Amino acid sequence: MNAGVIMALLAGGSVVLNRVLNADIGKELGIRQGTVFNYITGLITSLIVMLILREPFVPLPTHNLLLYTGGMIGVAVVMLSNYAAPKLSVFLMTLLVFVSQFATALIIDGLSGLPLSWLKALGGAFVLGGLAVHVIGEKKRQEAVAQ
């Protein structure tokens, strides 16, 4: 249980680290080139991992074209992220991305017929409240500075 908790926390930290690193390199080399580097290094790393683990080869399925779009959507995500991340605080970016991600996940689960856990929705409402407090607080801070 403890190892799982640590892994999850590290996963979260790595999401932020990934985003900041990509934004940094996007600032230096431009969004498009930065994204290409991101995917190249990711591809090399995952290939190495796969080779180390010596998994038997499974070919890419061809029957469902939708399966190919995940990678493309990922490109859009990386580009949007590189575009927005340098302009927002890391905290705000994290909140915005999480709230929209969670809301979309609830909608997708709902459309797939999964029952909505109202506790999860309530928890999400608290997170949304946290986001609202942060945004309002930042606005007030900026107004105070401007005076």
Add this chain to the structure above:
Amino acid sequence: MKYSIAAVLSGVLISVMIWINAQLTDIVGNYHATVYIHICGLIPCVIIWLCSRQKLHPAKRLPILMYMGGVVGVATVLFNNASVLTLGVSITLALGLLGQLILSLLMDRFGLLGVTKRSISKSQWISASLVLVGIAIMMIGG
């Protein structure tokens, strides 16, 4: 603000992407899926890059760490998978968010990795507390 809209849009697309990638993972397994997803992503982004006719920026003397974004991304997948096996998806996500917030606050506060240094305001403490409560509730609900 258009940057906030872009951030929200990226969040929406992440969930859609996770949903699609999960179906691929079901068929070919985790490590294969990671490789295929990167290939499927590399092709369009190279095409976009070539179409933009941008000159190749010389790889200036940038710290190697900056190029490690893709490597860290693979680590995310592996950490998430290891965690989901023992804790399940929702708790992994909730704790993941906690991990994100902790690192976000640290990076903002100390200006790590070139991020603009900002002090932590009172409203941010309140905000983080609310989010913590929200995560706890989600973990109970999960």
